[in-house]
Amino acid sequence: MAAPSHRRSLRSRRVLVVTAAAVAAGVGAGVVVMNANAGTVDLYHQTLAAKDGWASSGTGTTGGAKADAAHTFTVSTRAELVKALGSVTDTAPRIIKVKGTIDANTNDAGKKLSCADYAAGTGYALSSYLKEYDPAVHGRSKLPSGAQEKARAAAQTRQAKNIVFKVPANTSLVGVPGTAAGITGGMLQIQNVDNVIVRNLSFAATEDCFPQWDPTDGDDGNWNSAYDSVTLRGATHVWADHNTFTDAPHLDSANPRYYGREYQIHDGALDITKSSDLVTVSRNRFTDHDKTMLIGSSDSEPAGKLRVSLHHNVWKGIVQRAPLTRVGQVHIYDNYYDVTTLDGYATQYSINSRAKAQVVAEDNYWKVPAGGKVAKLLSGDGTGSVKGSGNLVNGTVTDVVAAYNAASSKKLKTTVNWTPTLTAGLETSAKDLPTTLATTTGAGVLK
Template structure:
């Protein structure tokens, strides 16, 4: 029944975040299966509820064949849309709308998987792992259009998209695009995600095949905060072994829903063995402090500075391997001002904007996000963050 403490990030603003703390005995559930979790979500309407997850819930069935539409055949799909046959000038939207084509059947198959693995989290809910190994494999938590949700103590293994779409027009040589995040905060408010572990688990990108010379990407994000979402705090989570990890704001054209929203606090999270988007930000006033970043040679960047973003990134710790420069921590998608202060890279105090600008004189970034965060509780010195976060972040560290 723990609630988000006062002053603990954006999710503590206005009405605060209490989840299901006020639940009566009739609205406290323990679930051990994915279907049981969906049933608990659906029970009791928006009355406060606490749902305890015991063990690992399997959301995605035994094989991809469980979701395949009659007539869908991946080998036929590859033959039909091989760039040597189809080329790179036309996407597959017309094929998707034409019954009987392999793209049409792929889309029907994808819809069946989506129906199975997505679960809608209701308002006024606390979802919490209990006991050792509590988590979800292959599920996608949809926190959509609701208020007052807490998710704590779960290991969330990324959904594996069985039916990625080939887009020959994505880039010069096409790309495979997948769906499904482990958790999506979509037009929802007052959401606290705490002490969870987000991971690709048994299916890291290194295990995925390639077709048409491009990786058959079966993962999307680990966590997305999009489409008018607001007042979100993510604390003491571990984000591990993933490519496109955390996106805040999904489109430059979403100003009508996103301007003045997407207020998110990230603190004391561990971002380990990631490639990019930790986070990528559009529009939002995002406060990222006291996070620990541990990179491999696959590292691209951590903070993506996107359209009208207002990112404050302070007192974070970065451990970068040999050959990866501090200039890589920031990536400029748009010239939005950013505040970086008190960060350390490999133990040394580093001005991240200055490091970026020294390496990118033609496309510099501007310092000063234009606002000052006030919703913080305890702030650790940056030099201690790697140890503090390494010791305390993740689902198995919830006490």
């Protein structure tokens, strides 16, 4: 693909920012040009630049840039965040500035809540649950049902009411620089709404106190948890930028095993499902996680949606789904994948294309340790496509699709039915990504 004239390096990129102050003062058209690295950008009113991935398509993504004073909030507690979000039926533009770290597992008074608090009065006890659904007694042909499963579900519902934050349309959620801004233990739910921006936030320790046992999941059954750190379900025009996602401080290595399977309390980091569409995920850090990003919730998702751009992200200590793609048109460019085992998280694969997904993967950089197999960087079901170009492995241009196909019976198709045009920021060489992305991605680097 020839480099279009609007490409420019990440370091030299300049952005257009519409500031409330400029608009109020009537300065020109209210558009102020600012350097993204000069420390003068109004992060709260900043909108997605033109041609910056799929989320810039059509009406673009502006979040809460037009918020008035009554819909501009600074929050530091869970209760304040809930109040600022309001109702998902209220589509008035809003800006929510997150100052410091918000613990989702607290009550309205700020008291810390434990798993025991959510289970209190429901009748749920893990020991009883394990006894009742032991495969040796309950079998492996059906999901749990009965008193303990109802109690587990009731306790899980209690936790969900506390830790799931429902984001309305036309919202910008932005971390205040210099405050270690983020959410621990919570889930942002962006469901059936349009025009949302999430930036400069750290998401950590999103944990399900009450995973469900499913003996029919795979050959040996699995424990399945319910919460992603950020989940998009039927959402459109979403920009997730400069965020950090991690399991820490409770890593998967600390999870016990029951029925011979890991008691998994983590689900996705950032999942894009249920026909979500027009999404740009840029300059985030994903670390210490297993099932990281799901694009498409099932192989039967309808065609025409799930158009997603992923660029300038860092993936380190990721087991799988970086991302797993289904059905849609997905552009993956200028990402850095370090597949060295980290904190016990060993990579199974990075990119999976299945259910006829149409993936363009270009100018990405993989760091592969000695003994690592290039053929294992990709995965698929035999129906998905990956058109690759300019990808580097340890600094050497490598055809990662050919490497996978040479070793797999479920081969990836190498042509796609579309050509990316919304490619602002695309760098034609991946060689410097390990260095440049080390200091320009994740939460806390925006000023």
